[in-house]
Amino acid sequence: MTKTRGIYIHIPFCTGxxxxxxxxxxxxxxxxxxxxxxxxxxxxxxxxGKFSEAVADTLYFGGGTPSLVGAERIAEIIKTVKDCFPAAFGEVSMECNPQPDIDYAAYRDAGVDRLSMGVQSLDDETLRLSGRRHSASEAAEALERAGRVFGNISADVMLGLPAQSVRSAVETVSRLAERLKHVSMYMLKLEKGTALYKSVSEKTVSLPSEDETVDMYDACMAELHKKGIYRYEISNFAVKGFESRHNLKYWHREEYLGFGAAAHGFADNIRYANPRSLNAYIAGLNFASGGAESYAVSSEDAEEEAVMLALRTDKGLDVERFNAEFGSDFFSRFSDAIEKCRELTEFDGRFFRIKPRKLLFESYVAREFMR
Ligand code: SF4
Structure with a gap:
């Protein structure tokens, strides 16, 4: 069987x-x-030529806002990839934001066939307090225009943002579900050093509580399920057949090459990360896939990674495949963790998973399996 891998390209530019x-x-x-x-x-x-032979079957432009470099440059990058690696792309995704002036057809003609749009919310006050540079109506219009060109569009939604309520979050996903086949839903992590962290610390902005954010997640998931958009990973929901092929590679622990400043890759059992510095990257310092930080994954770590990643998915870990791949016995290798997480997990004879209603405990379960 021909080996396949994905390619991730990081474009770290944003308008603000x-x-x-x-x-x-x-x-x-x-x-x-x-x-x-x-x-x-x-x-x-x-x-x-640096990596073992594999056919690149997915390509993902992430950012930042990759569309900002323009369709012509996106086409040049795709051509360079095809010139350098055997490629048979089944999916070429590009992240973008709702920009009023974007020519979607130009990106399709460049070779992109899937868009991932950073909508985050369709509530103007939430968007304003989050520093987004579009309004709800601009986002809706962008989706409408993009939908005339692309049949495969995903929207990112953030939960736990300022001025967001369960009702407004559900309304956002409900409107998105009317026109899209894929939604990614992330819970806000308030990170030190961000403008929002400062406003929250200074009490000029308040955020929904953790419980409210979990309620948002549950209510939005129920709404998406009602519309035929099912969860397949803790943060990802799709109409059957529209799951992100590239992102599935991460959770199945398949290989991908990463290019660009701050890009990560995993190939030939090596994980690597390029520097988070645009200037160093442009100067050609410490990159070239493996030049910056890289390490070989030990077989013990590989087993833990495989479990931890698969437990993020609704399907869970394919135990037969795991045992065959690692020449190991999942149930004895992880017997302590399995015992500790008995209430949160289930096994259907082939897949070991976190119970659907308990998937938000994923980080707790993952910690137990990584001890
Ligand atoms: S969240 Fe905003 S600033 Fe951050 S990468 Fe996306 S568009 Fe850029």
């Missing part, structure tokens, strides 16, 4: 910083973007 964001991103500027894309192509070229 959202108040809650601690991702690696910098303010977009034409000169910097041109230099960055050249460095990116250089990194991709210099990686050709």
């Amino acid at each position: 910083k959202c108040f809650y964001c601690d991702f690696y991103s910098v303010k977009a500027n034409e000169n910097l973007m041109a230099k960055y894309v050249s460095a990116l192509k250089c990194e991709i070229r210099s990686s050709a």
Whole structure:
């Protein structure tokens, strides 16, 4: 069987910083973007032949806001990837934000076939207090225009944002579900160093409580299920057949190459991370996939990773596959953790999983399996 792997390209530009964001991103500027894309192509070229043979079957542009570099550069990057690696893409995703001036057809013509749009909320007050640069009506209009071009669109929704209620969150996902086949729903993590952290510490902005945020998650999930959009991973919901093929690779512990500043990759049993510095990256320092930080994954860690990642999914861990892949016996290897998490987990004869109603305890369960 031909080996396959995904390719992740990080484009760290944004038009401004959202108040809650601690991702690696910098303010977009034409000169910097041109230099960055050249460095990116250089990194991709210099990686050709470095890894064992595999067909690249998914490509994912994440950010930042990858669409900001423009469709022409996206096309150049895709061409460079295809020139350097055997490729048969079954999915080419690009993250974007609701921008009024975006020409969606140009990105489709560049080779993108799936969009992931950062909507976050369809409530104007929540958007404003979160530092988003679009209104609810602009987001709805962007989805409408993108929908005329793309048949596969996902929207990101954030839960636990300022001025958000269970009702407004449900209304957001309900409207999204009317036109989309995939929704990703994340709970806000208030990170130190962000503008939102400061406002909350200074008590100029308040956030919903943790319990309210969990209620939002449950209510939004119920609403999505009503509309035929099912959870397949703790934060991801899709109409059957529209699950993100690229992201599934992460949870199935499959290989992917990562290119760009702050990109991560996993191939030939090595995990690596490029530096979180645009200047170092452009200068060609410490990158080239494996040049920055990298480590070989021990077989013990590989087993723990496989369990931890699979437990994020609704399907859970394929025990037969795990035993065959690692020459191990899952139930004896993890007997202590399984015993401790007995109330939270179930086994159907093939898949070991967290009970559907308990999936939000995933980080607790994962910790037990990683001891
Ligand atoms: S658009 Fe996304 S990556 Fe950019 S600042 Fe906002 S949350 Fe962060």
